[in-house]
Amino acid sequence: MSETGTGIGARVKRKEDQRFITGKGNYTDDINLPKQTYAYFVRSPHAHATIKSINTAKAKKMPGVVGVFTGEDVANDKLGGLICGWMIHSKDGSPMKAGPHPVLAQGKVRYVGDHVALVVAETKELAKAAAAAVSVTYAVLPHVVDVADAMKAKAPVHDVAPDNRVFNWSIGDEAATDAAFKNAAHVTKIDLVNNRLIPNAMEPRAAIGSYDTGTESYTLYTTSQNPHVARLVISAFHGLAPEHKLRVIAPDVGGGFGSKIFIYAEEVACVWASKHIGGRPIKWTAERSESFLADAHGRDHVTHAELATDANGIITGFKVHTKAAMGAYLSTFASCVPTYLYATLLSGQYAIPNIYAEVDAIYTNTAPVDAYRGAGRPEATYVVERIVETAARELKIDPAEFRRKNFVTAFPHQTPVIMCYDAGDYAAALDKALEMSEYSSFGERKSAAAKKGKLRGIGLSAYIEACGIAPSAAIGSLGAGVGLWESAEVRVNPVGTVEILTGSHSHGQGHETTFAQLVSDRLGVDINNVSIVHGDTDKVQFGMGTYGSRSGAVGMTAISKALDKIEAKAKKVAAAVMEASADDVEFKNGTFTVKGTDKKMAFGEVALSAYVAHKFNSAEIEPGLKEGAFHDPSNFVFPAGVHICEVEIDADTGVTEVVSYTAVDDFGNIINPMIVEGQVHGGIVQGIGQALAEGCVYDKDSGQLLTGSYMDYQMPRAADVPNFKLAFTCTPCPSNPLGMKGCGEAGAIASPAAVMNAVTDALGLRDVAMPATPQTVWKAMQPMKKAAE
Amino acid sequence: MENFNYIRPAKVADAAKAMKKAKDGKFMSGGMTLLPTMKQGLASPSDIIDLSGLKNSGVKVGSKSVTIQAGTIHADVAGSKDLKKAIPGLAKLAGGIGDPHVRHKGTIGGSVANNDPAADYPSACLALGATIHTSDRKLAADKFFTGMFSTALKDTEIVTAVEFPIPKKCGYAKFPNPASLYAMVGVFVAQLADGSVRVAVTGAGAGVFRVPEMEAALSKKFAASSLDGIAVKSKNLNSDMHASAEYRAHLITVMAKRAVDAAK
Numbered sequence A: 001m002s003e004t005g006t007g008i009g010a011r012v013k014r015k016e017d018q019r020f021i022t023g024k025g026n027y028t029d030d031i032n033l034p035k036q037t038y039a040y041f042v043r044s045p046h047a048h049a050t051i052k053s054i055n056t057a058k059a060k061k062m063p064g065v066v067g068v069f070t071g072e073d074v075a076n077d078k079l080g081g082l083i084c085g086w087m088i089h090s091k092d093g094s095p096m097k098a099g100p101h102p103v104l105a106q107g108k109v110r111y112v113g114d115h116v117a118l119v120v121a122e123t124k125e126l127a128k129a130a131a132a133a134v135s136v137t138y139a140v141l142p143h144v145v146d147v148a149d150a151m152k153a154k155a156p157v158h159d160v161a162p163d164n165r166v167f168n169w170s171i172g173d174e175a176a177t178d179a180a181f182k183n184a185a186h187v188t189k190i191d192l193v194n195n196r197l198i199p200n201a202m203e204p205r206a207a208i209g210s211y212d213t214g215t216e217s218y219t220l221y222t223t224s225q226n227p228h229v230a231r232l233v234i235s236a237f238h239g240l241a242p243e244h245k246l247r248v249i250a251p252d253v254g255g256g257f258g259s260k261i262f263i264y265a266e267e268v269a270c271v272w273a274s275k276h277i278g279g280r281p282i283k284w285t286a287e288r289s290e291s292f293l294a295d296a297h298g299r300d301h302v303t304h305a306e307l308a309t310d311a312n313g314i315i316t317g318f319k320v321h322t323k324a325a326m327g328a329y330l331s332t333f334a335s336c337v338p339t340y341l342y343a344t345l346l347s348g349q350y351a352i353p354n355i356y357a358e359v360d361a362i363y364t365n366t367a368p369v370d371a372y373r374g375a376g377r378p379e380a381t382y383v384v385e386r387i388v389e390t391a392a393r394e395l396k397i398d399p400a401e402f403r404r405k406n407f408v409t410a411f412p413h414q415t416p417v418i419m420c421y422d423a424g425d426y427a428a429a430l431d432k433a434l435e436m437s438e439y440s441s442f443g444e445r446k447s448a449a450a451k452k453g454k455l456r457g458i459g460l461s462a463y464i465e466a467c468g469i470a471p472s473a474a475i476g477s478l479g480a481g482v483g484l485w486e487s488a489e490v491r492v493n494p495v496g497t498v499e500i501l502t503g504s505h506s507h508g509q510g511h512e513t514t515f516a517q518l519v520s521d522r523l524g525v526d527i528n529n530v531s532i533v534h535g536d537t538d539k540v541q542f543g544m545g546t547y548g549s550r551s552g553a554v555g556m557t558a559i560s561k562a563l564d565k566i567e568a569k570a571k572k573v574a575a576a577v578m579e580a581s582a583d584d585v586e587f588k589n590g591t592f593t594v595k596g597t598d599k600k601m602a603f604g605e606v607a608l609s610a611y612v613a614h615k616f617n618s619a620e621i622e623p624g625l626k627e628g629a630f631h632d633p634s635n636f637v638f639p640a641g642v643h644i645c646e647v648e649i650d651a652d653t654g655v656t657e658v659v660s661y662t663a664v665d666d667f668g669n670i671i672n673p674m675i676v677e678g679q680v681h682g683g684i685v686q687g688i689g690q691a692l693a694e695g696c697v698y699d700k701d702s703g704q705l706l707t708g709s710y711m712d713y714q715m716p717r718a719a720d721v722p723n724f725k726l727a728f729t730c731t732p733c734p735s736n737p738l739g740m741k742g743c744g745e746a747g748a749i750a751s752p753a754a755v756m757n758a759v760t761d762a763l764g765l766r767d768v769a770m771p772a773t774p775q776t777v778w779k780a781m782q783p784m785k786k787a788a789e
Numbered sequence B: 001m002e003n004f005n006y007i008r009p010a011k012v013a014d015a016a017k018a019m020k021k022a023k024d025g026k027f028m029s030g031g032m033t034l035l036p037t038m039k040q041g042l043a044s045p046s047d048i049i050d051l052s053g054l055k056n057s058g059v060k061v062g063s064k065s066v067t068i069q070a071g072t073i074h075a076d077v078a079g080s081k082d083l084k085k086a087i088p089g090l091a092k093l094a095g096g097i098g099d100p101h102v103r104h105k106g107t108i109g110g111s112v113a114n115n116d117p118a119a120d121y122p123s124a125c126l127a128l129g130a131t132i133h134t135s136d137r138k139l140a141a142d143k144f145f146t147g148m149f150s151t152a153l154k155d156t157e158i159v160t161a162v163e164f165p166i167p168k169k170c171g172y173a174k175f176p177n178p179a180s181l182y183a184m185v186g187v188f189v190a191q192l193a194d195g196s197v198r199v200a201v202t203g204a205g206a207g208v209f210r211v212p213e214m215e216a217a218l219s220k221k222f223a224a225s226s227l228d229g230i231a232v233k234s235k236n237l238n239s240d241m242h243a244s245a246e247y248r249a250h251l252i253t254v255m256a257k258r259a260v261d262a263a264k
């Protein structure tokens, strides 16, 4: 591995960036099809209401209106509803209670922004004007917006769940954990809220749906992280058309963070309705305020946790009870986020013999909640790292040493919550982070800050996460509706250039660069002679898409496997042309040589020979050079590391400033350190955002989204974060040939706990609610100030 | 956004005339406030009378006062070398409005005419005892700002300039709303040429207001410590998810002290 060049480990500049930063990207909204029309959605102004009637007559007569559709049309057409693709069973064995989620509301609306009617017109402005003329009569019902109130709600969100509980799920051995608590020398208790977040991808969701009346087939351009999954769901569950009659294209996509995994009503409605307007394409681009209202939100957990330790400060048991908001409907993967992506990580980096966790998933009259950068693992890390820090403080053990004492040190390590950690060196990351953050001299910095009227605090977060999702059979046994392998096809052109068709999808990750680096490394081909094709179900074989930091460990492994086959085939061709035995042919740096001779052929020459097929027997060797592979991982991968944050709080105003941030991560082998650093930066900033700034607020009384724009929803800004100190440790991942783990989510997983441990350290408090905005911190300080007076 | 007629007159009188003719006209300067409200459907004027054709931009420093033309963008106020010498607190205020995009479109005339309760300029106008020049008359700041988003301007009246007396010293301290970056509490403190002190608060109430108790204390001694123990009552202050009235009341004193410390 070398940081220069274009192979694995090189800091290659992103090939795609020139196009993106000069405005030459090709996003869904950039695409315009002949005879295109425009969609606008009528949305519910109420958090919960019965629809008494919908009158579309006036809207249909408005200028430029092409069609107006409601839930009745959807029902008449037998268009299936939105689904949740992961079955969770409650402790008592009953299946989760999934309420109906029609593409356009039928009978009821369940959150502010719920999709009620679709208006299609010649321009967006005309569609919007006509939407205002759709008259809907509602009978308002009582609503609930947070999990605390939801289980005693007056009117359940769905009749199937009278107490608003979707499921009551558990993991771990309750009796053994209770016994550990009985024998504990000390028990630490904590109550935590993991605040609800709104994703805010730079590109809002968009779609163009069209129907070809000749071929009787549909095409959907959409902002998707996984176009094949979208096609499968729209075909198999919505029943729109069989898969070979539906093409889904996800062109350039401007950020997703999970929010573009899901199959949403708006996109389905556009492609469905196209047939009803004679096949004219229907374009919809969400306005930013629609993104706030109707993208799936993230997090929203309320948790009580208890940690048992023995007299030596060794953790003996961990008990967690979480109430997880699902919003008004179960989104595509909502159910697995607070269960298998969450509670399976509650062992953290620690050897905890007994863990028991219970999760109540709860409907509220809010936008659906689903996977958001980290999906379950940030929530787990937040609980583990906040309680571990709190326990250390209670036990008066240095928080770093308390962690070290309890680290898993032998691998593989089977936790009590399913996961089997395959490799890691947690102490190495801790040591490095302590050194880089100058942990030992923190006291001096604290005193210096106090002289300026600032409260300085330090906080650690030793996170672990499971990504590279996921072994298909294992997740199938846990209720997943899909397998999570990945596919690749390598097409070598006759001139030796290479096309990679991948089932993963890049929406900011830089696959066009990193995947090409792998090819350049393996085949010795110039990186500019490699192109990456993704995001089109008509071009690319079935694939599962990008989320859960899987495109490296799973997606690139599939490419690597296909490259193995290419190499084997090319060796046969080279052997035939050079009149040698295939066993004697060696391939290095893009050149085939015959052992013990000076015969050699460049990769491009072999490719051409494969295609002209003049020099070998086509009965023995097939012409051409193209291979495919599917890779199903044998385990998750387990990135881990230690992040250390220092904050200074202005005692007069409550303003928290992140003054120092160190991150040491073990991502196994790294393809492109520059891109990985970028992923870490972005993740940390998102986590700082969650900790200090971002908080989605619904008004309890009205059910309205109060943080519906950037006037009230605070995104982190460049000026809000310091320069990060980053380093990597490396224990190669044993479960894939490249030794890679995943880096896309780690920053967002680790950082909220690091920041909040620093904030609570600065204030000398057990807890401060996220986001620790100036007002929240100021309020938290008041009792201390009173006591001091 | 609804359709509208667009007019870009070159003379103040023509602008006023166009407004008289319009069914429901609106003047536009930088459009930084007007356009977002139109996009949200909160305003749908029949006519937009764009004042950028008046080309009235510039900062002129005289011996006793500074006159800033209404069409001057915030970035030009912030960057004016002469102003930085004459009234540094005012230049600093302009440099802290919104973000670079906003500072390169938004104007002082638009800002004072709009009188957003969270805008920065009104505090400077009130604390410095500015005079607002309009197409029809000259108005003292004390008379000009009449409440939340309301001013003494008549429908066809156009702000043409704002004239600020040069103080002995002044300072501005802003606590921005963490999301919008508008003032959640902004305090402008000025010691005027005659030695009197004025303190104006923005962001905290229904509109910009003065704090007589603080003015009295600072008139005796212009030092942050003079404000110890002086707090504005929270009763009539704004309260929202970002800051309760109590928090705002607390911040007023903190920001007032910082403004005094920063005064130059």
Ligand SMILES: Cc1cc2nc3c(=O)[nH]c(=O)nc-3n(C[C@H](O)[C@H](O)[C@H](O)COP(=O)(O)OP(=O)(O)OC[C@H]3O[C@@H](n4cnc5c(N)ncnc54)[C@H](O)[C@@H]3O)c2cc1C
Binding pocket: B026, B027, B028, B029, B030, B031, B032, B033, B034, B035, B036, B051, B070, B096, B097, B098, B099, B102, B105, B106, B107, B108, B109, B110, B111, B113, B114, B116, B118, B119, B120, B121, B153, B157, B158, B159, B160, B180, B181, B182, B183
């Ligand atoms: C993201 C963002 C952040 C902002 N942050 C801040 C901030 O931190 N502090 C702050 O103070 N402001 C802030 N603003 C507001 C900004 O300063 C605007 O520039 C200002 O409020 C209005 O000025 P304008 O020139 O854009 O006026 P316009 O939007 O064009 O007009 C505003 C109103 O004033 C009227 N008007 C305009 N010019 C005149 C005139 N000459 N005579 C009579 N009436 C007139 C218009 O009819 C309209 O009603 C922010 C705006 C944005 C979009």
